[in-house]
Amino acid sequence: MLHRFSKFLVACTVLLILAGSLVTSHDAGLSVPDWPTSYGWNMFTFPPSMWVANILYEHGHRLIASTVGFLTIIMAVWLWTADPRRWMRWFGVATLGSVVAQGLLGGLTVLFFLPAAISTAHAGLAEIFFCMTVAIAIFTSPGWIAGYDLNAGTDAAPPLRSIATTATILIYAQILVGATMRHTGAGLAIPDFPLMFGGVIPDHWSSAIAIHFTHRVGALLVTIAIFTLFTHIRSRYRDRPELTRPAALLVALVAVQVTLGALTVLSRRDPWINSFHVVCGAMVLTTSLVVTLRSWRGSFASTYQMEPQRSRSSQSQLVSDRAHA
Amino acid sequence: MRLRNTWVGLLGIALATTLACGGSQETSSTSAKPESPSATPAGQKVDTATAGDVKGVAMIDGAVPKNEAIKMNADPVCMKENTTPQSQETYMVSADGKNLGNVFVYVKDGLGNYVFDTPTTKATIDQKSCRYHPHVFGIMVNQPLEIVNSDPTLHNIHAMPKGNAEFNNGQPIQGMKMNHTFDKPEVMVPFKCDVHGWMNAYVGVMSNPYFAVTDKDGKFELKSLPPGTYTIEAWHEKLGTQTASVTLGAKESKDITFTFKAAGATATN
Numbered sequence: 001m002l003h004r005f006s007k008f009l010v011a012c013t014v015l016l017i018l019a020g021s022l023v024t025s026h027d028a029g030l031s032v033p034d035w036p037t038s039y040g041w042n043m044f045t046f047p048p049s050m051w052v053a054n055i056l057y058e059h060g061h062r063l064i065a066s067t068v069g070f071l072t073i074i075m076a077v078w079l080w081t082a083d084p085r086r087w088m089r090w091f092g093v094a095t096l097g098s099v100v101a102q103g104l105l106g107g108l109t110v111l112f113f114l115p116a117a118i119s120t121a122h123a124g125l126a127e128i129f130f131c132m133t134v135a136i137a138i139f140t141s142p143g144w145i146a147g148y149d150l151n152a153g154t155d156a157a158p159p160l161r162s163i164a165t166t167a168t169i170l171i172y173a174q175i176l177v178g179a180t181m182r183h184t185g186a187g188l189a190i191p192d193f194p195l196m197f198g199g200v201i202p203d204h205w206s207s208a209i210a211i212h213f214t215h216r217v218g219a220l221l222v223t224i225a226i227f228t229l230f231t232h233i234r235s236r237y238r239d240r241p242e243l244t245r246p247a248a249l250l251v252a253l254v255a256v257q258v259t260l261g262a263l264t265v266l267s268r269r270d271p272w273i274n275s276f277h278v279v280c281g282a283m284v285l286t287t288s289l290v291v292t293l294r295s296w297r298g299s300f301a302s303t304y305q306m307e308p309q310r311s312r313s314s315q316s317q318l319v320s321d322r323a324h325a
Numbered sequence: 326m327r328l329r330n331t332w333v334g335l336l337g338i339a340l341a342t343t344l345a346c347g348g349s350q351e352t353s354s355t356s357a358k359p360e361s362p363s364a365t366p367a368g369q370k371v372d373t374a375t376a377g378d379v380k381g382v383a384m385i386d387g388a389v390p391k392n393e394a395i396k397m398n399a400d401p402v403c404m405k406e407n408t409t410p411q412s413q414e415t416y417m418v419s420a421d422g423k424n425l426g427n428v429f430v431y432v433k434d435g436l437g438n439y440v441f442d443t444p445t446t447k448a449t450i451d452q453k454s455c456r457y458h459p460h461v462f463g464i465m466v467n468q469p470l471e472i473v474n475s476d477p478t479l480h481n482i483h484a485m486p487k488g489n490a491e492f493n494n495g496q497p498i499q500g501m502k503m504n505h506t507f508d509k510p511e512v513m514v515p516f517k518c519d520v521h522g523w524m525n526a527y528v529g530v531m532s533n534p535y536f537a538v539t540d541k542d543g544k545f546e547l548k549s550l551p552p553g554t555y556t557i558e559a560w561h562e563k564l565g566t567q568t569a570s571v572t573l574g575a576k577e578s579k580d581i582t583f584t585f586k587a588a589g590a591t592a593t594n
Contacts (some may be wrong), residue, residue: 030493031519033481039497050479050497053399053520113483113491 002078006137009071013130014279016068019061020126021278024182025271028054029114035107065103072099088139095132102129116183123179127172127282134286138293148242148297163232164292167225171285174218178281186211193265219258226254246290253284368440371551377573380546381581383428383539383559389416390587395523402478403455403521413523414460415563417541424543425585427461428561429513429529431536432547435555441533447471450526452480457516457526463536464528467506474501479520486514513560527562559583
């Protein structure tokens with residue numbers, strides 16, 4: 001039940017990220033000028049008849065955020081009272097702390113007229129909170145608790161761990177660059193795609209062009225990292241669906257993500273395409289996180305009493321990985 | 326335990342803050358910055374007996390760009406107030422397409438140590454039919470600006486100056502008013518409504534009273550200028566600025582023509 005609730009929280013967080021990206025995409029961040037009130041009303045009693053034009057996006061974002069915050073409180077309390085793992089209980093508290101901090105950053109960025117630094121931090125922390133909700137869903141899942149491959153000594157897979165961890169960090173860095181690009185108005189600093197001002201590299205530079213260029217280079221690096229991870233899993237962990245499935249999904253998502261990025265430029269930042277680009281980026285990040293966490297499952301072995309689950313071939317593969325390292 | 330208490334405390338504060346802020350029915354507000362006390366600067370008053378005028382016209386050379394169309398369907402009130410196709414007010418031109426309105430013309434330099442009284446009469450910007458009225462205007466430093474919402478829908482008025490203090494205030498109820506003063510000269514301060522993205526306006530904040538906005542025929546007039554040599558600047562929201570130098574004798578009247586081009590501008594006098 002706790003695991004189901006954690007998945008529900010993940011789904012709500014996806015919706016929250018979509019709502020937040022729609023705010024920025026519609027330039028609606030200051031359409032409700034006060035915080036935590038809305039035009040002087042308590043946020044929860046602000047009349048729906050006033051949710052017009054851009055207010056719909058900003059106020060809707062606040063309401064969804066409040067709902068996710070409330071769900072996170074439930075989640076933290078639930079973990080605190082029901083989960084036997086001490087570190088997991090504190091992880092629930094940390095997740096609640098991140099969503100509170102996220103709400104405060106959201107309020108601050110409104111009160112200070114959307115400074116790029118605070119807005120970018122708001123976007124960056126959103127991804128961390130999303131990762132934490134996904135991590136809770138993973139940590140409370142039957143597969144994780146059972147231990148995917150503990151009898152094989154999962155900490156014997158350093159190449160997979162290194163590749164997956166690197167990919168996840170790269171994706172997060174890429175998202176931060178994207179957030180900086182969004183909140184500094186550099187989304188169309190390079191107006192053409194796939195070329196850049198008609199060439200392979202921009203023929204002139206500004207800070208906005210540099211940020212945009214970095215995001216495109218970042219996309220290339222992330223794509224390479226993801227294909228490397230996918231290839232590694234396909235070649236060495238073919239019989240481990242808990243790795244092959246998210247790896248395949250990751251490849252599909254990055255293809256969609258690159259397409260959405262291109263369409264964002266070509267459509268002159270259509271708000272919905274732009275927003276789905278943000279959401280898809282978050283899903284790329286968390287899918288990579290799933291692979292990464294599962295690759296590190298062995299390090300959590302001492303906190304569980306596990307039953308052997310995996311096949312001998314998987315065991316031998318993990319041993320092989322250790323040998324390669 | 327201490328950490329848990331901290332979180333509980335934070336949540337308590339957040340909850341109390343939220344509950345304390347109930348629905349508001351305020352119909353007016355003030356966001357003026359506190360005025361710093363300042364002594365009247367030493368200087369001379371303009372002698373109106375010897376003053377002259379500068380008048381002229383702003384023109385546009387070449388094909389006038391089409392104003393961007395506006396979709397107001399995100400707000401039913403705006404739709405109801407505007408039943409015909411709407412567009413931006415960027416290029417307001419005369420019937421023959423040659424003269425340019427909504428150009429802010431002002432004395433940029435040359436007034437030396439003349440001093441001017443701050444008007445006590447209010448300038449007004451009104452949010453009506455989901456537009457700002459006027460679209461371009463000028464006020465003097467510390468002159469009260471009254472911001473009115475005449476619409477039966479809500480607006481936020483968001484000023485984005487570079488030298489003055491930025492502000493963003495909501496006016497959710499029809500008839501609400503607020504006052505604001507700018508304490509530094511600044512040309513121009515943009516206004517926008519973040520609710521209705523098409524709504525924008527510009528105010529020139531001046532330290533002297535010699536400013537005007539061209540009418541739909543592109544005409545302007547700067548009255549009661551003392552004799553001297555002045556730099557006159559004309560500003561347009563898309564076409565940029567251009568300047569002209571004018572030397573004015575006692576009781577003299579001079580004409581200036583500013584000609585804006587789609588890609589640049591020139592001035593003749």
